[in-house]
Amino acid sequence: MNNQIKMDYRAAADILQSLSGVRQSQPFTALDESVMQCRRWQQRLESATRRNWPTAAKDTADRLRGALDILRMRASHAIDDLHRRSQSRLVPTATSIYRDLEALRSEFEGVAIDRAKQKLTVQTSSITLEDVQLGSFEIHLNWKYIQETSPFDVTAVDPHPPASSASIPHPHVRDDSLCEGEGSDAIRRALSDGRIYDFFCIVEQILRTYNAGSAYVSLSDWDGVTCHDCGQSVDPDEARCCYKCEQELCEECSTSCCDCSDSYCSDCVSPCHGCGDDCCYYCLKSCDDCGEKFCHPCLNEGICDDCTHQQNEAKAEAEAEQQAEQSSAAV
Amino acid sequence: MQVLLISNDAGGYAHHVEAPDGTTVQQMFERHIGPYKADSYLIRVNRQPATADQHLRDGDRVSFTPLKIEGAA
Numbered sequence: 536m537n538n539q540i541k542m543d544y545r546a547a548a549d550i551l552q553s554l555s556g557v558r559q560s561q562p563f564t565a566l567d568e569s570v571m572q573c574r575r576w577q578q579r580l581e582s583a584t585r586r587n588w589p590t591a592a593k594d595t596a597d598r599l600r601g602a603l604d605i606l607r608m609r610a611s612h613a614i615d616d617l618h619r620r621s622q623s624r625l626v627p628t629a630t631s632i633y634r635d636l637e638a639l640r641s642e643f644e645g646v647a648i649d650r651a652k653q654k655l656t657v658q659t660s661s662i663t664l665e666d667v668q669l670g671s672f673e674i675h676l677n678w679k680y681i682q683e684t685s686p687f688d689v690t691a692v693d694p695h696p697p698a699s700s701a702s703i704p705h706p707h708v709r710d711d712s713l714c715e716g717e718g719s720d721a722i723r724r725a726l727s728d729g730r731i732y733d734f735f736c737i738v739e740q741i742l743r744t745y746n747a748g749s750a751y752v753s754l755s756d757w758d759g760v761t762c763h764d765c766g767q768s769v770d771p772d773e774a775r776c777c778y779k780c781e782q783e784l785c786e787e788c789s790t791s792c793c794d795c796s797d798s799y800c801s802d803c804v805s806p807c808h809g810c811g812d813d814c815c816y817y818c819l820k821s822c823d824d825c826g827e828k829f830c831h832p833c834l835n836e837g838i839c840d841d842c843t844h845q846q847n848e849a850k851a852e853a854e855a856e857q858q859a860e861q862s863s864a865a866v
Numbered sequence: 867m868q869v870l871l872i873s874n875d876a877g878g879y880a881h882h883v884e885a886p887d888g889t890t891v892q893q894m895f896e897r898h899i900g901p902y903k904a905d906s907y908l909i910r911v912n913r914q915p916a917t918a919d920q921h922l923r924d925g926d927r928v929s930f931t932p933l934k935i936e937g938a939a
Contacts, residue, residue: 728880744933749938
């Protein structure tokens, strides 16, 4: 026990030393980053709209909405920070950091300190979001880099990633990096104040919160997307999308229009009355004569083959009758 | 009495505040965090779990961390 106290206190002293050169939080830097992020998503949205890619446009619009929310939040933080600049900042001490380390041992499942690698690791208890069991996570603070933008990693102890990507163990973690979202400024502030205990508490709460509007993979797709026609689970990267109703489909249930070749679900195609091939709502046209639906190749100047044939027969009969009358009159 | 008040909400802050003797955790929450539900926050006094009716003492460290903090992608 005494050894642990000594180890913890030495680690606390090391962390304090790393903190001594930490920059003060710069809310306007974060604000600039958010503005640039919004501009990037706006440009992509304009591009997707211009190219008439409705699915890409919808996804980009969702991302832009998320980025604008973060911009609004950061603007609010910047205003709050300006109000608080007149107040004195918290000055960390080795004792306060030591007490943080002590408290972490009660708050989390496991705490490990590696002074050689200058790394402090805590393990959360198991995390379940919307009935999807993600397991427990380790949060690694690399205190050597505590002055950097993101001095910590998040790894899954027993990963349960989605079908589409092994590098996403959590909706907001990719390649061991947590996208902090609305916790970003609080994390920066906690680290710059040397409030190590608070830092880990904030990160844990981000891991325990699901933001459906901005996830690397949504929890509804965690075990694959559901085909609209057959109900089978499909890898999201292999799923097709109906061009008309935008429902997701497996490869087998996806049908190509015989005219435009776009992909559709079974509800959005109908067979051509002439050739029987599947044709989409946009490409099927009515015969001007009989009113049945046909694909483009089966219509000739708006008339189907059968009606054209009937018209020709009727015309031929009429001509034959006319000739017969003329012959009778001559006689 | 003087208490170290820490909020890990929004941009986060930590500073000392004056409070009347006998102030409870609940009163501190309502005065400084606002009209939100206290059970939506992780509340710690001196880094230990605390009850809403716990009386604060001079030099205490009180922290409020939202349970719901949304990450992103």
